Amino acid sequence: MSGQDIKSRPVYTPLARDPAGRAHLLIIDDAAPPAEAFAPGTSAADFPETWSVAAHSQALPAPLAGNGAQAFRSASHLIAMLRHRLARETMGLRLYAIGAEHFCWDVAACASAAGMGRDEFFLYAAGKPARRVVCVHCRTLNEGVSTNLITCTGCHARLFVRDHFSRLGNAFMGVQIDAEVPGETIEIEELSA
Amino acid sequence: MTIAFKPDETFRGDFRYANSPAAILRFPFPFDQDSYMYGINMEPHTRSTMGGAFAAAFDVDEHYVAECAERAAVLAADPGRCQVLPHMVEAEWDTLELIMESLSADYPEHFTLEREGDDWIWTNRPLSLHQRFRFGDPSSLPQSPFEYIARQAQGDFTLQDQRDGTLYMDGGIATTQADWSLSFDLGMTFHEWHGPVPLAHQKGVFDRALSYLMRVRYGHPARRLNWTMTVHPRLDTSPENYPVWGAGPHHFDGGQHRRDAAFAGRIADILPAAALERAAVLHPRLSCQHR
Numbered sequence: 001m002s003g004q005d006i007k008s009r010p011v012y013t014p015l016a017r018d019p020a021g022r023a024h025l026l027i028i029d030d031a032a033p034p035a036e037a038f039a040p041g042t043s044a045a046d047f048p049e050t051w052s053v054a055a056h057s058q059a060l061p062a063p064l065a066g067n068g069a070q071a072f073r074s075a076s077h078l079i080a081m082l083r084h085r086l087a088r089e090t091m092g093l094r095l096y097a098i099g100a101e102h103f104c105w106d107v108a109a110c111a112s113a114a115g116m117g118r119d120e121f122f123l124y125a126a127g128k129p130a131r132r133v134v135c136v137h138c139r140t141l142n143e144g145v146s147t148n149l150i151t152c153t154g155c156h157a158r159l160f161v162r163d164h165f166s167r168l169g170n171a172f173m174g175v176q177i178d179a180e181v182p183g184e185t186i187e188i189e190e191l192s193a
Numbered sequence: 194m195t196i197a198f199k200p201d202e203t204f205r206g207d208f209r210y211a212n213s214p215a216a217i218l219r220f221p222f223p224f225d226q227d228s229y230m231y232g233i234n235m236e237p238h239t240r241s242t243m244g245g246a247f248a249a250a251f252d253v254d255e256h257y258v259a260e261c262a263e264r265a266a267v268l269a270a271d272p273g274r275c276q277v278l279p280h281m282v283e284a285e286w287d288t289l290e291l292i293m294e295s296l297s298a299d300y301p302e303h304f305t306l307e308r309e310g311d312d313w314i315w316t317n318r319p320l321s322l323h324q325r326f327r328f329g330d331p332s333s334l335p336q337s338p339f340e341y342i343a344r345q346a347q348g349d350f351t352l353q354d355q356r357d358g359t360l361y362m363d364g365g366i367a368t369t370q371a372d373w374s375l376s377f378d379l380g381m382t383f384h385e386w387h388g389p390v391p392l393a394h395q396k397g398v399f400d401r402a403l404s405y406l407m408r409v410r411y412g413h414p415a416r417r418l419n420w421t422m423t424v425h426p427r428l429d430t431s432p433e434n435y436p437v438w439g440a441g442p443h444h445f446d447g448g449q450h451r452r453d454a455a456f457a458g459r460i461a462d463i464l465p466a467a468a469l470e471r472a473a474v475l476h477p478r479l480s481c482q483h484r
Contacts, residue, residue, distance in 0.1 A: 008381060008388035118357060136374055136432045157436060164389050168380035175432060179439030 004163035012124045014039040015096050017046055021120075022092025027082070027107055028052045029075045029099030037098045037124040047096060051078055064088065075099070079106050086114035094120055101125035102132040102143075105170040129191040133161050134171035141171060148189045150174065161191065195302055198319055202259035210426040216255050221246040222418055231393040235405050238414040250295035250414065251346055253303070258319050260347045260369075260428070267368035267429050268344070273376045274431075275340045277352060277364030284352045284364065285339035286329060292342045317345055339364060355407060359383050369428040371421040372435070 016039035017024055026033075026047035031054070033044055044050060051061070054071035061070035063081040072078035086093075095116070097107035104123040111121040131145040140154025148161050152174060159174030166173070178184040203209045212220075241247035246254070268274055277285055293315055297306040305316040311328040322345070326333035334341045343350050343366040352364030360383045367375040378386040383403045384394075393399060409415050423430060427438055 005394075006388040007394060008385035134377070136377060137434075137436055162389060164377070165385075166377050166379075166381065167385075169377060173374070173377055173432075176436050176439070179436045182440070 006163040006165075008165045009163040010101075010123070010125070010165060010167075013122075014042075015098065015122050015124050016042045018094045018122070021094035023049070024094050024096065025049045025051065027078065027095065027097045027099075029078070029097075029103040031055075031071075033098045034126050037126050051082075053078055075103055075106075079103075079110060082107065082110045083113070086110055086116070089114065094122070096122045096124075098124045098126050100127055100130055102130075102170055105167060108167065109170060131161065131191065132171045133159065133174040134166075134169060135159060135174045137176060142174065145172075146191055148191055149177065149186065158185065160186070196253060196255055196257070196300075196319075198258040199255050200258040200262070202256060204259070204263045204426055204428040208425045208427070210256075210259075213255060219245045219254070222420060231390070231396065231398050233398055233402050233405065233417075235402065235415050235417045238416040247416075249299035251292060251299070253296070253300055253347065257347055261320055261345060263428055264344055264366075264368045268340075271433060274368050275337075275343065275366040276375060276379055277337065277339050278380060281352050281354060281364045282331075284354070285337060288350070288352065289338040289342040290328070292346055296346075320345060340366065353383075353406075357382075359403060360406060362386050367431070370431055372430055372432050374432045376433075 015026075015037055024047045026044060026049065028044075028051070031052055035043075038044070048067040050069045051063075052069070052071050053075050054073065056071075057073055059071050059073045059077075061072050061081065063070065063085045072081060093116075095107060095111050097104045104125050108121055108123060129146050130143075133142045133145045133150065134140070135142065135152040135154055135157065137157055138152060138155035140152055142150055142153055142159075145161060150159050150161065151157070152159050157176040158178055160177040162173045162175055164173045165171070177186065197213075199211075199213075201209060202211075238250070239247070240249075246252050293304070293306045293313075296304040296317075303318050305314075305318075307314040307316075308328075311330075313326055313328050315324045315326070316322070317324075324334070331337055336344065339350075339352065349367045349369050350365055351362050351367075353360040354363045355361075362378060362381055362383075365375050365379070367373065373386070373389075383406075384399055387393070387399050390399075405415070421430070425441065427441075430438055
């Protein structure tokens, strides 16, 4: 059931610097971004400030330091410090995020909360599909979903993963597949990136 | 005209619900075709002087009291059916003002609004409500202003914020929806929240509908007749409770779970569930709507 063609599903464009920006902050949820995350002729070196994740408890980044490279202890640490940073930012900053889809939309949520518009941040979901799926029936967030059918970890309903994405909730929608005919199912497929 | 309300109707369980002959006569749908497809069918909300469903800004019919009770029951079980983002607080008060002024003007025998500056008194006789409050002070009402007044109106409402060349659904109340989740769709653009609707995107329905809606002017409401069919008169056909109602007699609508069954029998034999989509309350952020 790939290709559901639902308009809320994000489409990601390889990143390039926005010429309208005053400052540029590239955020990666890993140590190094994949090459396909950048538009032709662009690389991580084009972004004067870069934040990444060291996955180490002794990392000591400086979120207010400006241009340069900072490595954070974890993705959660990075997101918390991004809120701290954006609360002190002024107009003209452009954010660029590369990483797992839910990480990219965590960055987007920080940007929105700080008053940035949709044309001031740019996302590129990279890596294997690992969706966050909210069970619309019981609200449980099911993490790391890579197939079109899952069993909800909360209410145990068999959920179809709809290509309907909530930017505010940072999750795809899971809907019980056999609510009308118990046991009804479809073939399990891997989700496409 | 005094409406004979039917407060004992139910929309679940024993499904005690029926339309009186008068309610059938005022039913606004012509149903002049044998098959239907998504359409844009928006039009200016021109008031009918002959009575009927188009006479008022917000229609009230014989099911009003029972539908308000059903809404209260849904909200008691799931408060997330009514949500408004913080930046829409002025739109909440605008909605309250618009509905109170409209109901009291269109149905003076049932609703009264008394205003002295910001000190307002609202009387809703069908629901036996008498509320003094201060306009602009949410602590003077038992719920947020939007929820307070939406609990006293039939049909679902959304609050839409116009920015970035589109409409964002930044608030709403949905207890009678055809399989869409307000909790999930809150904050989405017009095209995003209609994303799962089959066929209509390719037909350009939403591009044109959005263009029309963004041109709706203050004081010139628009309407669109919108219907679904259910075998029972169930109003809460939400995705949240789909495991509960999906197992029952099948629901026919334009949603994701529509069965490709031919509609057997005459449409007139099937009860309308949600009759009339109320005129959308539009709140452009830089609105000409000022007090």
